[in-house]
Amino acid sequence: MKDRQCLIVGGGEVAARKLKHLLKAQSKVTMVSLDFCDEVLALAKQNQVTLIEGEYQSELLEGMYLVIAATDDRMANRIVSIVAQERNIWVNVVDDLELSTFIMPAVIDRSPLLIAVSSSGVSPVLARKIREKIEWLLPTALGKLLNKLKKLRPEVKKKFRRMSEKKRFSEWYIDTAIANPEKIESNNVELFELFESKINHKGKVSLVGAGPGDPELLTVKALKLIQTADVVLYDALVSQEILEQVRKDAKLIHVGKRCNKHFVTQDNTNQLLVDYAQQGLEVVRLKGGDPFIFGRGGEELQYLKASDIDFQVVPGITAAAGCASYAGIPLTHRDYSQSVRFITAHEKGENSRIDWKSLAAENQTLVFYMGLGKSQQITEKLISFGKSHSTPVALIEKGTTKEQRVVTGELHELPSLVEHYQVQAPALIVVGEVTQLANELAWHPNSELIQSEPYLSNELLERVANL
Ligand SMILES: C[S@@+](CC[C@H](N)C(=O)[O-])C[C@H]1O[C@@H](n2cnc3c(N)ncnc32)[C@H](O)[C@@H]1O
Known part of the structure; x- marks a missing residue:
């Protein structure tokens, strides 16, 4: 369009937008x-546009x-x-597809890179929203990078004879420059x-955390890495929707504990990571939630x-943070809880190293990971160390996913809640006053909230009486 003669018929705000x-x-x-509107008049004053005041004439x-x-x-x-x-003059009629021979797309301008998004005139608003999403994902300094690539090109041609070498260099350089924009300025040598x-x-x-389930809870960095890894x-906890983001030609390997009935041991996984990395590949080890919270991330890194x-x-966003947010349970609250504890109910070896006495203290929130099968023990231990049997609790099943279910009740009934509502893994057990806020603050449209009827199972009543 540079230096082309163009005519805009109209002088209002819409015309001003097109003018810009x-x-x-x-x-x-x-x-x-x-x-003409003020904006157009101001641009005319700066000699950026010629104005003709009067009726449109075909001449x-x-x-x-x-x-x-x-x-x-x-x-x-x-x-x-x-x-x-x-x-045969190109014509665009604002908001009228039939009368137009061209339409204007939403443009991302990182010159010399241009990306245009068009909905074929059906919904400019949708096109604009898509543009915003793309804009957000694009690395910064793309324009600078392209200019540098242009300058580099003749030297790359001279330096590398084989096509495959040139390609390898370009891929390396683009990835490096996107990850470290300051490298764009480096000299060619x-x-x-x-x-x-x-x-x-x-x-x-x-080692990448995939968050608790909702793919939109992936971090931007995690998304970039899974889109480029080899x-x-x-x-097993990583959702299908997240796996769909992985680069199409990447190798995807399930190392869940039970995959196709084969037991993938931690040692096998560790060795696979080393083997692939030694082949010079970019490897992503993708784990549910945060890799350093009950995820054996530390062991793999060692x-x-x-x-x-x-x-x-x-x-990544750990299950406690993600699920509690999506359930409307603030993990701390000035009135009820001054600290929060993440506890694994699944321990290595026979002897428990959990300090139940300190867990039974007041004014804190307890979040038990992997606790479904241990709900009886959790209840008994906490009550025996002095926690009130009526302490509010919540079970969060498949938190942050479309199937999220939240069951609230009291501590003494925890095992019967698990059984009665057939709560399935993955699930969290949250213990503390803050959980009752779920009944007030639940906000997620897809989440099912079940408030248990206040009852005491006879068996538990007996146990509590005997403590
Ligand atoms: C092996 S741990 C992994 C924790 C993970 N690294 C994290 O930071 O969330 C697995 C446990 O996390 C909890 N969990 C993970 N995702 C969950 C979800 N979407 N809803 C409820 N609990 C979840 C469950 O207690 C499950 O048994």
Whole structure:
């Protein structure tokens, strides 16, 4: 559009918006209208647009490359369109697909990179929203990167003879520059040296938290990594929707405890990570929630460290934080809870190392991971160490997913709640006054909230009486 003659018929706000697009493209614009809005007048004052005050005449189309009809008179717009089409001039009629021979997409401008999003005129609002989403995902400094690639091109051609080498360098450089924008400025000699030192490098493992289930709770960094990794090893807790984000040609390996009835041991997983990284591949180890919270992330890293493999860790939203938020349970609250404890009900070995006495103290929130099968023991232990049997509790099943269920009740009835409502894994047990707020603050449209009827199971009543 640069230096092309364009005509806008109309002088209101819509016309002003179109004018700004054309000016951005450095077109030469004339506008015709009986009157003009302030914004247009201001631009005319700066000599950016020529204004013709008066009625539209078809002679004005003479020499025009493109015309936009932006009046609120449909008949007038129609006339502009018909005449323009007769003369093979591109025409766009605002909000009128039938009368237009072209439409204007929503544009992401990181010149020289341009991305246009079009809904074929059906919904400019949707196109704009998609543009915003893309914009958010795009790395910064893309324009700068493209300019650098343009300058690098002749040297790359000289330096690498084989097509595969050129491709490998370009891929490496683009990934490196996106991850470290400051590298864009490096001089070419430095870049080639860096590439050469990396070319024989071992791969890297990224230990990535996938969050509790809702794919939108993935971090931007996690998303970028799973979209670029060569290999992704994932656990049973990682949802299908998240796995769909993985690069299509990446190798996806399920290392859940029970995968196709084969028992994948922790040692097997550790070794796979090392093997793939040693092949020079970018490996993502994807875990539910946060990798450092009851996720054996630490053990895997120790193994990688011992094998001299590079790694990085990307935190994820842990189940306690994600599920409590989606259930409307604030984990702390100035009136009820001054601290929060994350506890695993699944311990290594026979002897429990859980300090039940301190867990029974007041004014705190307890979140038990992997506790479904231990609800009886949790209840008995807490009550025996002095926790009130009527302490509010909540069970959160498949938190943050479309199937989230929240069951609230009192501590003494916890095992019967699990049984009665057939609560399934993965689930969290939350103990503390804050859980009663779920009845007031539940907000998630897909979540089912079940408030248990206040009752005491006879068996538990007896046990409590005997404590
Ligand atoms: C092995 S731990 C992994 C925890 C994970 N690293 C994290 O930070 O959330 C698995 C336990 O996390 C809890 N969990 C994970 N995702 C959950 C979800 N969407 N809803 C409820 N509980 C969940 C359950 O208690 C499950 O047994």
